[in-house]
Amino acid sequence: MALYTRESIERVRDAVDMVELVGARTDLRRVGGSYTGLCPFHEERTPSFSVNAEKKVFYCFGCGESGDAIRFVEATEALDFPAAVEMLADRYGVELRRENEDPRAEQRRRRRERLLALVERAAAYYERYLWESGDARAARDYLSGRGLGEQVLRDFRIGFSPPAWDRVVAAAGRDGYRAEELAAAGLAQPGRNGGFIDRFRGRIMFPLADARGRVLGFGARSLSEAERPKYLNTSENELYHKGRQLFGIHRARGMAAKRGRIVAVEGYTDVLALHQGGITESVAIMGTALTQEQLAELGRAAGTVYLAMDADRSGQEAMLRAARGARERDVELLVAEMPEGTDPAELVSSDGAEAFERLLDGALSVPEFEARRLVASADLRTPHGRDRAIDAARPLVGSAPANSATRDEVVRFLADKLDVEPSFLTTQIEERPIGVADRGADGARRHGAARAPRAGVSRDRDAASRKERTFIAMCLAERRHGREYLSRLDDGHLSSDAMRAVRDHVARHFDDPLVDLPADDPMLSALVTEVALRGEREASSQDALRLTFLELELQRIERELRHATRERDFERQRDLWPAREGVKVQINELMGQTQ
Numbered sequence: 001m002a003l004y005t006r007e008s009i010e011r012v013r014d015a016v017d018m019v020e021l022v023g024a025r026t027d028l029r030r031v032g033g034s035y036t037g038l039c040p041f042h043e044e045r046t047p048s049f050s051v052n053a054e055k056k057v058f059y060c061f062g063c064g065e066s067g068d069a070i071r072f073v074e075a076t077e078a079l080d081f082p083a084a085v086e087m088l089a090d091r092y093g094v095e096l097r098r099e100n101e102d103p104r105a106e107q108r109r110r111r112r113e114r115l116l117a118l119v120e121r122a123a124a125y126y127e128r129y130l131w132e133s134g135d136a137r138a139a140r141d142y143l144s145g146r147g148l149g150e151q152v153l154r155d156f157r158i159g160f161s162p163p164a165w166d167r168v169v170a171a172a173g174r175d176g177y178r179a180e181e182l183a184a185a186g187l188a189q190p191g192r193n194g195g196f197i198d199r200f201r202g203r204i205m206f207p208l209a210d211a212r213g214r215v216l217g218f219g220a221r222s223l224s225e226a227e228r229p230k231y232l233n234t235s236e237n238e239l240y241h242k243g244r245q246l247f248g249i250h251r252a253r254g255m256a257a258k259r260g261r262i263v264a265v266e267g268y269t270d271v272l273a274l275h276q277g278g279i280t281e282s283v284a285i286m287g288t289a290l291t292q293e294q295l296a297e298l299g300r301a302a303g304t305v306y307l308a309m310d311a312d313r314s315g316q317e318a319m320l321r322a323a324r325g326a327r328e329r330d331v332e333l334l335v336a337e338m339p340e341g342t343d344p345a346e347l348v349s350s351d352g353a354e355a356f357e358r359l360l361d362g363a364l365s366v367p368e369f370e371a372r373r374l375v376a377s378a379d380l381r382t383p384h385g386r387d388r389a390i391d392a393a394r395p396l397v398g399s400a401p402a403n404s405a406t407r408d409e410v411v412r413f414l415a416d417k418l419d420v421e422p423s424f425l426t427t428q429i430e431e432r433p434i435g436v437a438d439r440g441a442d443g444a445r446r447h448g449a450a451r452a453p454r455a456g457v458s459r460d461r462d463a464a465s466r467k468e469r470t471f472i473a474m475c476l477a478e479r480r481h482g483r484e485y486l487s488r489l490d491d492g493h494l495s496s497d498a499m500r501a502v503r504d505h506v507a508r509h510f511d512d513p514l515v516d517l518p519a520d521d522p523m524l525s526a527l528v529t530e531v532a533l534r535g536e537r538e539a540s541s542q543d544a545l546r547l548t549f550l551e552l553e554l555q556r557i558e559r560e561l562r563h564a565t566r567e568r569d570f571e572r573q574r575d576l577w578p579a580r581e582g583v584k585v586q587i588n589e590l591m592g593q594t595q
C-alpha cells in the first residue's frame with residue numbers, strides 16, 4: 001500500500017466538511033458551538049455524541065469513541081487508514097500525493113486507475129440504460145416482479161446491458177480507450193469475425209464493487225430462460241478476483257460495523273430484498289462455494305457472521321467446507337437454514353423481513369448445524385445406519401472447540417438422537433483414534449462375546465448401553481423373577497431398536513434364547529448370543545435385578561429430561577424431576593439394604 005505524503009493527508013483533513021460527513025450517518029443538531037446527535041457507534045436513546053465543526057473532531061460521552069474525519073470513516077466504514085484517506089480524498093476532491101513511488105509501481109497504479117474508470121463508465125451506462133431504454137422493459141418488469149423497488153435498485157446501481165453487439169466497445173473506443181483495455185477490464189471479448197464485441201448483452205447488470213464502492217466487475221443475469229449461462233460474470237482480470245468479491249459489501253459495512261454482525265446470502269436479489277427490508281448488513285457470496293478470502297472479508301466487517309443457506313444439500317456442502325476453515329479465525333460463524341424451496345428474497349417478499357430475522361435468531365454454530373444435518377440424513381432404524389452415523393458423529397464432535405458450550409450441546413444432541421451415552425461420543429474421540437474401532441473382531445473378543453459377524457457391530461454394541469445387556473442377561477440368570485422383570489422393560493428403557501429386538505426375541509424364547517436366531521440379522525444374533533451366554537454364566541438375585549432395573553429407569557427419565565429441556569417442555573420437566581428423585585431414593589435404599 002502506497003503511503004501518502006503528510007502534506008496531502010493534511011489537505012484531506014482540511015477539505016472535509018465534518019458536519020456533512022457525520023450528518024450522513026446520524027442526524028446532528030446545533031447546540032452552542034457544536035453539534036450533537038445519537039452516537040453511530042453505540043445504541044442510545046438520548047444524544048451523547050458531539051461534533052466540533054471547526055476543529056473537525058468528534059467525541060462520544062457515552063462510549064468514549066473519538067477522533068478526526070479519517071478515524072470516523074475508518075470506524076463507520078470499516079476501512080483501513082489508507083482506504084479511509086482515499087475515500088475522503090475522492091469525496092472532497094483532493095488529489096493525493098504518494099511518497100517516493102517507484103516508476104513501475106506508478107505505471108501499474110495509473111493503468112489500474114484507467115481500467116477502474118472504464119468499468120465505472122460502463123456501470124453508469126448500464127444503469128442509465130435500465131431506466132431509460134425500451135429494450136430494458138422486460139428487465140424492469142422482472143425486477144419489480146421480484147418485489148424490488150426503484151430505490152434499492154438505484155442504491156445498488158443495477159443496470160441493463162444493451163442487446164446490440166458492441167455499444168460499450170464502440171462508445172469507449174470513441175473516448176480513446178483501446179480494445180485491449182476493454183478486454184483487460186472484462187467488458188469486451190474477441191468476436192467471431194475479428195475485432196471485439198461487448199461481453200455483456202441483453203442482461204441485467206449487478207455491479208460488483210469493493211468495500212469503498214468502486215465497481216470492479218459485473219454479475220449479469222440473462223432474461224430468457226433459454227439463454228445460457230443464466231449468470232455470466234466478469235472473468236478474473238487485473239481488477240476483479242471472484243474469490244474475494246462480496247456483492248453489496250460497500251453498502252453493508254457501515255451497518256455491519258455498528259450492529260456487530262454481517263449476513264451472507266447466496267444471490268444478488270436476496271441482498272437487494274434484505275436491504276430493502278431494512279437488514280442492510282447483508283451481502284451475497286454469489287454462488288455456493290464460499291471462499292476463505294470471502295470469509296476473511298466477512299470477519300473484517302463484523303465479529304459475527306451469519307450464513308443463510310438454501311435447504312439444498314449440495315450447496316450446503318460447499319459452504320460448510322469453507323465454514324469449517326473459519327474455526328481457527330477470530331469470528332463467530334452461525335448458520336441459518338432457509339425453509340425448503342424458498343430463498344431470502346422470496347421469504348422477505350412473502351413474510352417480511354421479520355421472518356428472516358426469526359431465521360437468524362434460530363441460527364446455529366457450524367458444529368451444531370452439521371450435527372442436525374447428520375441426524376436428519378442418517379437411517380437410525382437400522383444398526384448399520386446408526387453405526388455410520390456414529391462414525392460421522394465422532395469427528396464432528398471432535399471438530400467443536402474442546403470444553404466449549406458448543407461441544408457440550410453437540411454431544412448432548414447427538415447422544416440423544418443416536419441413543420448413546422454422551423460419554424461414549426467424547427471418550428471415543430479422545431481415547432480411541434478413528435479407525436482402530438474398525439477391527440471388529442478384536443472389539444468383540446475384548447467384550448467376551450461371540451465373534452462379531454461384521455465390522456461395526458462391536459462398536460454398536462458399545463453404543464447400546466452395556467447396562468441394558470447386563471439386565472437382560474440377569475433376567476435369564478434369575479429365572480424365577482426374570483421373566484416378570486423382562487416384561488417391565490419398555491421401549492423407553494432401551495437405547496436402540498437393536499436392543500428392543502433383543503428384548504422381544506428373549507421374551508419369546510425365554511427358555512432357550514439361542515433357538516430361532518434370525519439368519520438375516522447378524523447384529524441381533526450376536527447380541528442375543530451374548531446375553532444368553534452371560535445369562536448362563538452369571539449369578540443373579542432378585543435384589544440385583546431390582547437395582548439394575550431402577551438404574552435403567554433412571555437412565556430413561558434422564559433421557560426424557562434432556563429431551564424435554566431442549567424442547568422447552570416445562571410441564572414435562574416438572575413431572576420428570578420428582579420421578580427422578582423418587583427413583584434415586586429407591587436406589588439408595590436398595591444399596592443400603594444390599595451392602
Ligand SMILES: [Zn+2]
Nearest residue numbers: 039042060063
Ligand atoms: Zn457512543
